[in-house]
Amino acid sequence: MANRYFLACLVAVIIAGTVLYIMDQMELNLAKSEILSGYTLLGLIVFLGAFNVRKKLSMLPLLKASTWLVFHVVGGLLCIFLFWVHTASIWPDGNYEIALSIIFYLVFFSGIGGFFIQKSNAIKLTETGIEVIYERIPAELSEIRERSEAIVLECTKTTSSDTVANHYIATLAWYFKRPRFYWPTLLGHGNAKTWLRNNQASVTRYLNEEETGYFNQLIELAELKKLIDEHYTLQDINKKWLLVHLPLSVGLLIISFWHVLLVEVFAI
Amino acid sequence: MVEISVKQNTLTRPQRWDSPFDSDMTKADVKKLLAIEEIAAIKADRFPARISLEGILQNDTRIVAFKKGELVVREGDYGNSAFLILKGSLRIVLSPSLPGAILGRSKEHKRGFFDAVSQLWTSDWLPETRDPDRYGPTKTGAAKNAASTRIILQDIPAILDKHSTATINQGALFGELAALGRIPRTATVLADEDSELLEIRWQGLRELRAYDEGWRRMIDERYRQTALIAHLNEVPEFNHLNDEEIQLVADQCLFETYGSFDWHTSFKKLQNRSEADEPVIARQGDYPDGLLMVRAGFAREAVNHGTGKRTVTYLGAGDNFGMFELHNAWVNTNDSNLALGTTLTAVGYVDVIRVPASLLAEFVFPNIDAPVNMAEQSVGKSQSNDTLMQWAVDERFINGRQTMVMDLNKCVRCDDCVSACAAAHDGNPRFRRHGKTIDHWLVANACMHCADPVCMIGCPTGAIHRSLSGGTVIINDDTCIGCGTCANSCPYQNISLVQISDAKGNGLVDDQTHRPIMKATKCDLCSDQIGGPACVRACAHDALQRVDFKEFTS
Numbered sequence: 001m002a003n004r005y006f007l008a009c010l011v012a013v014i015i016a017g018t019v020l021y022i023m024d025q026m027e028l029n030l031a032k033s034e035i036l037s038g039y040t041l042l043g044l045i046v047f048l049g050a051f052n053v054r055k056k057l058s059m060l061p062l063l064k065a066s067t068w069l070v071f072h073v074v075g076g077l078l079c080i081f082l083f084w085v086h087t088a089s090i091w092p093d094g095n096y097e098i099a100l101s102i103i104f105y106l107v108f109f110s111g112i113g114g115f116f117i118q119k120s121n122a123i124k125l126t127e128t129g130i131e132v133i134y135e136r137i138p139a140e141l142s143e144i145r146e147r148s149e150a151i152v153l154e155c156t157k158t159t160s161s162d163t164v165a166n167h168y169i170a171t172l173a174w175y176f177k178r179p180r181f182y183w184p185t186l187l188g189h190g191n192a193k194t195w196l197r198n199n200q201a202s203v204t205r206y207l208n209e210e211e212t213g214y215f216n217q218l219i220e221l222a223e224l225k226k227l228i229d230e231h232y233t234l235q236d237i238n239k240k241w242l243l244v245h246l247p248l249s250v251g252l253l254i255i256s257f258w259h260v261l262l263v264e265v266f267a268i
Numbered sequence: 269m270v271e272i273s274v275k276q277n278t279l280t281r282p283q284r285w286d287s288p289f290d291s292d293m294t295k296a297d298v299k300k301l302l303a304i305e306e307i308a309a310i311k312a313d314r315f316p317a318r319i320s321l322e323g324i325l326q327n328d329t330r331i332v333a334f335k336k337g338e339l340v341v342r343e344g345d346y347g348n349s350a351f352l353i354l355k356g357s358l359r360i361v362l363s364p365s366l367p368g369a370i371l372g373r374s375k376e377h378k379r380g381f382f383d384a385v386s387q388l389w390t391s392d393w394l395p396e397t398r399d400p401d402r403y404g405p406t407k408t409g410a411a412k413n414a415a416s417t418r419i420i421l422q423d424i425p426a427i428l429d430k431h432s433t434a435t436i437n438q439g440a441l442f443g444e445l446a447a448l449g450r451i452p453r454t455a456t457v458l459a460d461e462d463s464e465l466l467e468i469r470w471q472g473l474r475e476l477r478a479y480d481e482g483w484r485r486m487i488d489e490r491y492r493q494t495a496l497i498a499h500l501n502e503v504p505e506f507n508h509l510n511d512e513e514i515q516l517v518a519d520q521c522l523f524e525t526y527g528s529f530d531w532h533t534s535f536k537k538l539q540n541r542s543e544a545d546e547p548v549i550a551r552q553g554d555y556p557d558g559l560l561m562v563r564a565g566f567a568r569e570a571v572n573h574g575t576g577k578r579t580v581t582y583l584g585a586g587d588n589f590g591m592f593e594l595h596n597a598w599v600n601t602n603d604s605n606l607a608l609g610t611t612l613t614a615v616g617y618v619d620v621i622r623v624p625a626s627l628l629a630e631f632v633f634p635n636i637d638a639p640v641n642m643a644e645q646s647v648g649k650s651q652s653n654d655t656l657m658q659w660a661v662d663e664r665f666i667n668g669r670q671t672m673v674m675d676l677n678k679c680v681r682c683d684d685c686v687s688a689c690a691a692a693h694d695g696n697p698r699f700r701r702h703g704k705t706i707d708h709w710l711v712a713n714a715c716m717h718c719a720d721p722v723c724m725i726g727c728p729t730g731a732i733h734r735s736l737s738g739g740t741v742i743i744n745d746d747t748c749i750g751c752g753t754c755a756n757s758c759p760y761q762n763i764s765l766v767q768i769s770d771a772k773g774n775g776l777v778d779d780q781t782h783r784p785i786m787k788a789t790k791c792d793l794c795s796d797q798i799g800g801p802a803c804v805r806a807c808a809h810d811a812l813q814r815v816d817f818k819e820f821t822s
Contacts, residue, residue: 001810058688058806059384061799065684065808118680122809126676126708133702134681235681 004067008074015040016081023085037086038263042256044082048075049253052246076111096262100255107248114241121234128227134235137179140228145176148221155214164211164218167203172218175199176225185233192226277770278779279400282749284728285323286403289349289469290330298325301466306352306439310480319475328472334358334459337421341443342366343456348733349469350443353436356463360442361456362432362511363501378798387691394773395695396766396787402746421458432511435460444487445495447473451564451585452739454498471730496523496621499563503586505632513631522558522622524549527565531616532722532759535664546613549620550589553607556597558622559632560589565618565720568661569610569642578651579658580610580642582666584719584818591639594625598633610642615661617720657821659706664759668716669739670793670814672699672803677708678811688806689791696766698791699803714803715762715791717741723754723763732788735795742792750786763790 019040023033051072054062062068083104084090092101125131132140152168155161174180175195184191200219207215301307302325312321331354334340340351340358343365379387421427436442436457446453447470468476476483496518500506506517526547528534550560552572562583569589570577583589589612597606660666681701689697699714721741724732731748734741743754755763767784769775776785793814794801804812 055684055687055806055808056691057385057388058684058802059387059692059794059797059799060381061805064805064810066810069808118682118809122680122811123677125681131676131702131705131710133700134683238680238682 001066001070004070005074008070011071012074012078016078019082020085034086037082038260041079041082041086042260044075044079045253045256048072048079049249052249073111073115076108080108096259100252100259103248103252103255107245107252110241110245110248114245117241118238121238125231125234128230130224130227130231132228132231134231134239137228137232137235141176141178141225144221144225144228148172148176148218151214151217151221155211159208159210159214161208161211163203163206164215167199168218171199172222175222179229179232181229182233182236185230186237192229196222196226277400277774277776278782279403279776279785281778281780281783281785282403282747284749285327286749287729287747288327289467289472293326293330295326297331298322301325301329301331304354304466306441309482310476315475315479319479324472324475328475329466329468332465332467334463334465335420336459336461337424338459339421340457340459340465341446341453341455343454344452348447348730349467350441350447350473351457352466352468353438353440353442354464354466355438357435357437357460358440358442358457358463358465359428359460360434360436361427361458362434363507364431366427366431366456377796379796381798384798391691391695392771393695394769394771395690396768396789397694397771397773398745398768398776398787400770400776424458441486441490444473444490445498448477448487454502469730471728495563495619496521499561499621503561505559505588505636508635509631517623517627517631520624520627524620524622525618526567526614526620527617532725532757535616535759546615549612549614549618550608552609552611555606556590556593556608556625558624559591559594559628560612561621561623562587562589563619563621566615566661566664566666567618567620568613568615570613571610573651577611579654579661580645581657582615582661582818583612584666592641594628595633595636595639597625598629599638609644615666616664656706656709660817660821663704663711665711665716666817667718667720669719669816670715670717671817671820672712672714672716672791673813673815673820674701674710674712675708675811675813676705676710678809679710679807680809680811682808684806684808685803685812688802692794692797692802693789693792696789698764698789699762713760713762715741715758715793716760717791717793723758725757726753728753740793740795741790742795743788743790745787748787750788752786752788754788763788765789 019037023036026033026036051068054068055065058065087097087101092098148168152165156165181192181195196219200215204212204215302322307325310321315321315324334356343361427433442457443453445451447468473487477487478484497514500509500514500517500521506514509517526549546568549567550556552570562585564585567583567587567589569580569583571580572578589610590608593606593608596603600606665671683701686697686699686701689699699712701712703710703712705711717740721732721734723741724734727733728751729747729749731744731746732741732754733744750765752765755765765786766789767775768787777783778785791801799805801814804814
């Protein structure tokens with residue numbers, strides 16, 4: 001992978017150097033050098049968009065997707081450099097250009113952000129120690145909920161005490177209902193852990209030995225659910241960032257082509 | 269009252285002998301075969317009515333004629349049948365092997381570029397759709413194809429000059445080693461004169477062995493003898509010996525088998541898998557009486573550690589055990605500690621050849637450098653270094669040749685691998701991104717294309733088989749009857765049964781019982797796709813690899 005990044009960076013430097021050199025020559029000949037940077041930028045944006053097409057053509061030997069990703073990431077960085085060269089600023093004038101810039105930056109930052117979020121989340125997911133397929137999470141949670149309710153019912157029936165049941169209805173039922181603590185998990189806070197610890201501590205003093213046995217089973221399930229919740233949050237964000245990046249990329253392509261059309265018709 | 273009519277798409281449930289080995293086999297052929305000495309000796313009344321001897325001869329065998337110089341089997345091919353010589357004689361090329369160009373190795377069918385692209389619009393939107401017309405009793409047996417793939421060697425005298433060969437004559441059985449052992453052919457065999465052979469596909473051979481004592485004895489004895497000589501000719505320690513010396517060594521070797529041939533059945537039931545359940549082949553501290561050469565299967569080499577045993581390595585086909593200790597005893601005759609430094613146990617099923625120490629002293633030790641001491645090597649490593657290998661041995665992942673391993677620290681759980689697999693296989697992925705994990709590794713539920721593919725045991729039609737080149741385990745959808753034997757046999761839950769449907773998505777059901785028609789599906793390594801496994805190419809993070817665990821853990 002490192003070798004491929006080196007190769008991609010080398011290619012990017014060569015492209016950038018060549019473009020800058022030719023633009024310099026064009027300036028000396030009083031030609032419009034923005035034409036070159038603009039078309040290079042457009043070509044690069046189309047190339048970056050082709051990565052998604054490559055994903056759909058998985059049956060063809062069009063290089064490994066990992067190689068495409070390397071060139072996609074490095075190509076994205078080259079893109080922003082060429083964008084600055086093309087506009088001769090980081091924030092161009094004109095309403096249309098500002099709109100184009102906003103979309104461009106959003107695509108760029110969502111891409112870079114998504115790249116690092118995915119890398120970081122992959123390790124966080126592994127650290128949970130369990131593996132759950134995203135689409136199966138609702139079924140897993142439902143199963144946990146059913147098991148927890150069965151434990152509570154059995155506890156009430158066996159011990160003739162409703163302490164655990166009341167506590168479950170007041171607190172844990174909410175917790176088991178669906179994925180919880182989405183944002184704290186996303187931000188790396190330990191709210192779920194603290195919440196569970198507090199709700200465990202608040203009731204254990206009222207339980208006898210037999211009830212404690214049942215309650216510990218509940219807590220085990222709650223701990224498992226906490227891990228599944230982490231998977232839900234992290235896998236969810238891993239998937240959803242693309243829902244920002246992809247539509248914006250399509251928008252950028254459309255608006256860029258419109259920009260080229262306007263330039264070809266009115267400016268040249 | 270409104271009458272509701274339910275229209276169902278029906279199909280006659282496929283049966284075992286729907287696709288005979290050769291549809292041209294006649295009753296007269298069977299009668300002729302029954303008169304042959306080797307078959308006449310079989311007690312037909314021992315066979316159950318549903319698998320009669322006549323039925324086997326009619327459906328699981330075929331009579332094949334070979335002209336002088338024609339290749340019968342090629343070394344390295346995965347074959348699923350054995351041969352009985354009815355007429356004529358054949359020549360086995362022992363060593364050196366014939367070059368691939370002479371053998372005319374054919375390439376497997378791969379889609380062309382445009383064929384691959386056309387999948388985008390030709391693949392059905394609905395998963396697992398099939399054309400019902402392609403199933404049912406067929407007239408296109410393997411025999412039809414066989415004739416067109418024959419290779420005739422032109423310059424036989426030159427081959428006889430340059431290669432060591434042996435002749436086998438009428439009544440001899442060969443090829444059973446590859447057919448029953450699920451291993452590649454060990455030698456090339458060609459017709460020495462115009463000959464006629466009875467080719468028996470492995471399902472038939474298995475039944476003959478199961479129901480007739482005489483054939484069982486013959487197959488087992490030939491299996492051992494052939495295996496031993498062939499193996500000794502292959503291993504570097506002995507391949508410099510001439511035929512007489514090889515025979516001398518073979519005569520004194522012991523051929524031993526540990527564990528169960530059907531190891532997968534007990535393995536699936538075991539909850540805690542460890543070396544404690546494995547049959548001991550050689551124990552640490554005992555004195556070695558000979559070199560143990562693993563011919564097939566796997567064995568675990570472990571040293572006593574604390575109250576347990578620490579796995580040092582595992583041995584597969586071609587590996588040896590005890591060489592260091594025996595060599596040490598030969599060099600240092602006065603050394604006080606000549607005992608084995610490690611214990612060897614059978615992982616599942618293992619064939620071992622025990623070569624007496626005296627033969628090693630005569631033929632091997634003068635020609636080799638000092639071997640490595642595995643027990644000493646393990647001392648230098650931390651226990652955590654061995655964790656992955658220990659786990660792989662316990663879980664039998666060492667059986668895999670193309671195991672799908674995912675690095676969870678790299679995997680972003682995007683399921684691009686699953687989507688790519690589905691795109692290449694009827695809209696349904698052939699693996700699950702789910703499986704056993706250790707540390708940051710996940711072994712996914714994808715066919716591992718095992719060295720010992722136990723899934724092939726018991727397939728009544730031979731639908732699941734090795735590809736002729738490369739050894740990929742694939743399922744012939746046309747001959748799969750959906751019995752689920754392979755799925756039940758797979759110790760790793762890597763084979764799934766799916767209901768098939770017609771082009772409109774209506775599930776196909778049996779015309780008599782109205783139960784769904786199922787087909788076994790699994791990873792085929794995208795054997796017909798031009799770019800190889802789509803899953804590997806689709807992973808944008810290099811998290812997914814197909815590995816041989818021997819290399820992966822080393």
